Amino acid sequence: MPPRTRLKTHATHDQDRPSDTPSPSDQPHNDNNKDVGRNSSEEPSSPRQSNHPLTDAEELDRAWKVAANAVSSSYNNYHVPELSDQKDKSGRFMIAYHCKMCSTKINRPMSDSSCGNLNKHAALCLRKQQEASKTRTLASVGITGTGDIDPKEVPQLCAVWCAEAARPFSALVDASHKALLHPTVLKHLPTRKAxxxxxxxxxSAIQYNYRTVLKQHQGALYLGVDVWQSPNGFDILGIVIYRLADDNPTNFKLEATVGQLH
Incomplete structure (x- = not known):
């Protein structure tokens, strides 16, 4: 009798379960379910996360794509990137970006994706172009015969301008005088001490050579002497030598040079 009771109880449980629902033992067991769940939660590894770093050619190709896609407006001011001949701290070649405005080469390590240096250089070039456009030369407005002034000659021009007419050094920095100066002179104007x-x-440079010129001169030499006292109490004797440089009766020319100061 006890075995029959257990059979009825088991049958009752089987009848309560829907006929179309398979039992746990009857359900197919898929060993790939765990693999599917595990694979779906994992992200594909990026090239930088892989154990094998990109080669120089692959890094250069990646730089080309980034510049071509114009991810940042900074790349618009540079030509197509190329492999530089300079190496970074890790010994790898860097990527070179040539500026379109000044042709300067900006090197950036392959491991660096920042555009800070590119933006800084582009802003500097743009500011220089704007300043150059504001400073117009006389030739650009149709005035010929002025010529271009070499910035290296500006100190000599200022020194001769002050010495020839005994002009004070402070005249160079006078506001009304600076308004008349050439843009190149104004940009490289020296200080009074300079x-x-x-x-x-x-x-000192011409003193020895000019002594030879005076020896070869045929004619009279005239001396101009002047004495004055400086504000700090020193008595100064100045000697100026004059000679006839052009004996044209209608337009004679005297050449003067400072002989000595005592």
Missing amino acids: VSKDIHMLY
Whole structure:
């Protein structure tokens, strides 16, 4: 009798379960379910996460694509990137970006994706172009015969301008005088102390050569003497030598040079 009771109880449980629902033992067991769940939660590894770093050619190709897609407006100011001949701290070649405005080469390590240096250089070039456009030369407005002034000649021009007419050094920085200066001179205008030093250098440089010129001169030499006292109490004797450089009766020309200061 006890075995029959157990059979009825088991049958009752089987009848309560829907006929179309398979039992746990009857359900197919798929060993790939765990693999599917595990694979779906994993992300594909990026090239930088892989154990094998990109080669120089692959890094250059990636830089080409980034610049071509214009991810940042910084790349618009540069030509197509190329492999540089300079290496970074890790010994790898860097990517070179040539500026379209000044042709300067900006090197960036392959491991660096920042555009900070590119933006900084582009802003500097743009500011220089804007400043150059504001400073117009005389030739650009139709005035010919002025010529271009070499910035290296500006100190000499200022020294001669002050020395020839005994102009004060402070006249160079006068606002009304600066308004008349050439843009190149105005940009490289020396200080008063620098002008004084340049005058002494010019005088020392030509003193020996001009002594030979005076020896070869045929004719009279005239001396101009002047004495004055400086504000700090020193008495100064100045001697100027004059000679006839052009004996044209209608337009004679005297050449003057400072002989000595005592």
